[in-house]
Amino acid sequence: MRKRVAGREVTRSGRKHKPIAQRLGRGAVVGLIVVVAAFPLYWLLISSLKPSTRLGEVALIPSSVTFENYIAAFDTQIPRWLLNTFGIALLTTLLGVSVAALAGFGFARYRFRGRSVLFGMVLASLAIPEYALVLPQFTIMRQFGLLNTWAAVILPLAANALVLFLLRQYFSQLPEELFDAARLDGSGEFRLFWTVAVPLVRPGLGAAGLLLFLNAWNAYLLPLVMLTNSDQFTMPIGLAFLHSQLNFGIVETSPWGAITAGTVISIVPLILCLLVMQRQFIGSLTAGAVKA
Amino acid sequence: MNRAWKRKAVVCGVTAVAVVLTACGSDDAGSTGDEESADELEIWVFSSSAPPVIEDGFTAAFPQYDVEIVEVPIADVTQRLVVALQGGDDLPDVVQVPLRESGGLFATGQFLDLSEELGPMEDDFADGILVGGNGEINSFTMGPGNMGLWVNQEALAEHGLAIPDNPTWDDVVAVARELQTASGGKQYLFVQPPGTNGANMFNAFFNSRGGTWWDEDGELAVDEDLATQTLEFMVGLDQEGLVYHGVWTDATYWDAIRNQEIVGWTMNFGVGSTSLQENVPEQSGQWQLVTWPTWAESDEQRTGVFGGSLYAGLDGADNPQGARDFIMWWLTPEGLQAQADTLGLVSYRRAAEEIDLDIEDPYFGGQNVRHDLASVPYPAFHFFHWPETEAAITAAVDQAYAGDLTPAEAVEQIVAELSAL
Amino acid sequence: MSATARRSARKYPASAPYLFIAPFFVLFVPFGAGSVLLALGISFLDWPLGQPPEFAGFDKFATVLDDPLFGKAMGNTLYMLVGFLLALLPLCLFVAVLLKQLRRRTANLVQVVIFAPITMSLIAVALVFDLLYNERVGFVNNVLDLVGVGPVPFLTDADLAPWSIIALRIWRVLGYYAVILYAGLQSIPDEYYEAAQLDGAGAWQRFRHVTFPLLKPVTLFVLVASSIAAWELFAEVQVLTDGGPARSTLTAVMYIFGASFEQFDLGKGAAASVLLAAAIIVSTAVASRLLRSDDRA
Known part of the structure; x- marks a missing residue:
């Protein structure tokens, strides 16, 4: 302080x-x-x-x-969709940050057989656009019997190669001496990760969390294919659903009011979350932390 | 770095081969889907007005089916269907499909053949209403996209103008010119949307003159001169400044109608009547439907097709009988009434014998717009290869409007692209 | 154990790295790598809708490469990618450095504001930009009208539309990448700057010799992430222009989408995806090589 x-x-x-x-x-x-x-x-x-x-x-x-648009928005399934979106995004973030932090640490701090091949595979997977992946993912989810569950959206989104890449970058910035010192004190490897490395890359974890959260928050194709009931929709699909009625010319009342109000409703809690997260991850960082 | 990339390439190559083998191998084994009880009936719909009438009407008529309705955004129906079809099971029993996308889907041969049911009724439908692929009849068009000219006659009357009875397009253009002068170029009788909606607008004009891109066998059958003349007509209107550029999906479109910037436009029933009434209720009594003008005085009056939707059953699904019952239910009196209530236009010619279609619409000053619109049929039109065709038309029409291509060159470009398919 | 023996032995159990990476791979192998490999496999298949697939060798690749539209789509994508990156990277570096110079409280507030656009649903983004770009009632055109310019057909002119899309994308992601860079900046010890300041380094020199080199891992991440996103540009274009006017905003992923879900040719779509992936891998490799070689200079 x-x-x-x-x-x-x-x-x-x-x-x-x-x-x-x-x-x-x-x-x-x-x-x-x-x-x-x-x-x-x-x-x-x-x-x-x-x-x-x-x-x-x-x-x-x-x-x-x-405020008629807000009243109209609550008349649709928007509150439900909002809840779904938050739930999916939060769980994706928690799971995604956990696995990517562990793996990022593993790739950054250790040399082991298969390291570059495995990491290269992860990176290369980024290059395939998600539109090419939907069908295989759908097939795989069916095999696992996970269609129409949150898991079908969360599991693929949590295995985020970009986030792994980001966290590996952060972990590789840390000086090796830190770990040597802790090892001399007899710390196990997981302790090193948890007590030495994680506190030092908190901004990175914050950024990774944001990335995962937003990715899930804005995900369109995956929930579209995996979730089929309108009470399971996430906001992007729900809004697209409202919008598509318009495109067909079958809509009775213009959905723009519900879309704009619904978007505002969804942004406000997110911005509040951002403010909180900021204090958590970015704000609390003391400048000289990495110098040790 | 170099070596690492090389190694990765080798790994990828080897695994690719492995996957091809497994993908081919697994398909034969994977196609036996889990058996669904024959009583379940899964229906995918995109019309938000459909689920209540299905739940009330169909389920009451066929209580033996356990109906599950899944709402899918219209833009994503085909995509969801492709994923499900390619996945092999989890297919819906019935799916609502936009008419424009039906050609490509039916060509795949994956849909229930309703020739037995619908074949004997052929005379009860107008030319282009029964649709199918591979010589089958897969469904009938509901809420057919017959086009009409919707006119705010009161706004015209303020300038002492009116559309004459049984007009030709020349008559309408003459009124549009007078309107341009009288309003100082601030009011329009024509609307041209950008993008695919614009292509489909051009297409409706083209179809109303008997034009089509494909014949029923999927062979290219374009009358290039007719297409060129039609495009010349439309681009000519634009160059004269007679056209409002915008589309009814714009949030601001209805403002332009409210402000009487747009006092006339060519449209189908859904947008032209239903959306108009909902979005601009205050103009009730001002509007009128002019059935599609003719191209020359002696011509038989015919309109063009803009769209529509239909329900189709899937061959590979578990409950084909349920699917047949469901699709044919729409032709029972209750089903016809449901069509009239939700879609307005009923494509079944004998509907008037079954239900009351004599509906005077106060919004249009007591005019029976459903009847009038449905009374002018459109020539047969085949939505074959439609995504590619629509894309080719869109690009060429864009370029023609921008002045980068003459109408003749634009049509040539469309035909060149279509011949390459 | 003597100190020398311990140093020569491994400092940690051999299983440790595998245990660390295992949870990620439990998810990644089926849902990431598995799907990628399946997609790769599909590109060698002729797989008509609802029928069993047949092996087609490189036929689908030949079809795609022969199709002038694929070339057009790749060209458009590359054009928009270059414009996007050239504007985005300097801008978000600039914003990140600027944020760092602000008081923390102010920086936090500014961050949230510039970050907010990416949280907005795309349909709403499309509506708002439609309202702003509109030729008649658009705010931008009305302002331009005040100074006697316009109306500018932002989305309906084939030359302007790609740039209107780029502007929208930059607005949408600038804050997001700037915040990621800013998080990276936070890890650079203040002492380095103090030392540089004592040496009399100006703002540019401090950026050139302290910020940029130390920020390189995060910059590389931003470069890779934003260029992959730019290669895979789709949703914005689909909602705002649908690839038009006159195909000026037709992108590679739109082509893939069309092949797979409109023409029902999954093999063709997958083959185009593989070609796009190759382009992405090459360009990413080049980008990281560029940043790295800079390191040695």
Whole structure:
């Protein structure tokens, strides 16, 4: 704690010497980035608050505000879909980070027979687009009798080669001396992993968790093929389902209201989660952790 | 690094061979699916209005079936079906398929042949309504995509304009020009959507003149001059500034109707009537359906096809009898009523003898739009090789509208692509 | 055991690495590698819908390579990939470095904002960009109209559409990759910067000699991940332009999707996937080689 405060003071005093113009310039750039990133989100928000007849309104502030879209969203299966999406994404993240952290550590810290072939296989699997993999995955899931279960979505998504790659990168940055020292103290290999390595790569675990979570959160094809009942749908499929009614011209009322409101409803808890996760993974990291 | 990659390549190569062998070997063994009880009936639908009428009507008529309805997004029906068919089992007994995708699916020969049931009824359907592949009749089109010209007559009347009775396209274009002048180019009588919807719009115009790309045997049968003239007509409208560019799936499309920017458009029943009424209820009484104009005064009046849907049974599924019962149920009085309630247009000609189709629609000032629209049939049209055909038309039509190709060159390009299939 | 003996022996039990990687492979072998191998196998098959497959050798590869549309799709994909990466990589490095210079509280807030776009469902993204890009009622065109430009046909002009898609993709993923890079930056000890500052290094020199080299593993990850994602561009295009206008945004995966699920030719789709995978493997190898050779310089 003390150290962190001291560290911050060093940088802050460093900042003091910078010319004010430079700080203003930086502020302006940050402001611009935030505005550009946030603008479509803002547009989504105000679109969700507009009556469906005013969706095409160009004004920055809507001329009338209504919650009818949110009421419409709760009339659909959106709450259920949201729950499914969260459940699947969370379980995928927990499982995916666990197995990838273990394996990432294994690949980064040990030399063993078959290491490069196995890792190369994992990497090469990334190159095949998921559209080519659906049919085989469907066949395999059927063999396992897992169709129409969350597992059919979670298991393939949790075995994420990209996340393994990312975590291996993080683990390989750690200096070997750390481990030698711990080994001299008589620590077992799993203890090394858990007490020495994991705390040092927490930002990496956070990034990996985000990657897995978002991958599951946005997954479309896999849940589409594996889950067939509309009360099992995840948000992306559910929204696509609402949208597709429109495309066929059979829809009675425009689904855009439910889609925009549903998206806002789904983003808000996610952003809150992000804020929490940040404190957990990124925020708590002390700057000098890796220097030892 | 180099050696590592080489080694990986060898590993991949060897395993690939192994997999081919196992894939071939396992297929013979894997095709015996788990037996489902004959009473279960799994139906995939994409119309959100269908499940309630199936649950109420069909299940009441056939209580022996344990019906399971699975809702699938329309865009993903075929994909889900391909995965299931290739997987060998877990097939639905019946699937609702968009008419446009039926050609390719039926050509695979994996669907129930309903020739016995539907063959004797051939005269009860208009030309293009019964569909199938390999000489079979696999189903009949429901909610057929007969096209009409929907007109906001009140908006036209504000400028002292009206579409004449039994118009030709020349008459309509003349009104569109006057409207352009009167409104300062802010109001439109034609809509051209981008992308595949635009290709299908062109296709409907082409079909209304008797045009088709494929014949019933899947042979290329394009009247290139007719296609060129049709495209020239449409691109000409655009160059004159008579066309609104947009599509009804845009969130802003109905605003343009509300603002009376769009006061006329060519469309089928589902979007032209149902969606219009739902999205712009305040314009009730202002709209009118003009049945498809003719290309010359002496022509027989015929429209073009825009789409539609159908239910088809799968050969490999467990309950073919249930599938037959289900599809034919739609032609019973209850089924016909369900069609009329959910889809509007009923393709079965004798439906009027079974149920009351004499429905005056107050939104259209008391006009019986279902009857009027259905009374003008479309010439036979074969949605063969449709994904490729639609893609070829879309690309060429895009280029013609952008001015990169003349209509003649665009049609040539389509035909060249189709001949290569 | 004497100290020398222990050093010559392995420092850990021989089974340790295998135990570490085992759980991942329990999942990966059936659901990852297994599917990849099956897909590879399918590319050598002629497998009509609902019928038993037949061995077709390299026929499907020949079909795909003969098809001018496949060339077009690969070309479009590469074109959009290059544009995307050239804009994305400098931008997200820049944003990550900028984040690092902010007070932590501010940085955390900015992070969440720039990260939010990727959490948005694609259908909603498509709607919002449709509203922004629209020629009549689009916000962007209305602003351009104020300065007398436009309307710009963002999605309906064959030359502009790929760039409109690239812009959308960058908006959607910039924050995501920037945050990953930022997490990597956090692992670089402050002391290095302090030392560099004492040596009188300017901002660019600090980036060049401290940040970039130390961030390389994470940068490589971002490069690999973003380029694979760019090679596999599909959903955004399908929702916004459906490959048009005039096939200007037809991508390789759209081609694969069309072959497999529209033309029902799974062998052709799988063969095209294998060719795409080859392109991805080669380009990834080149990319990592580039970054590594830079290391030695």
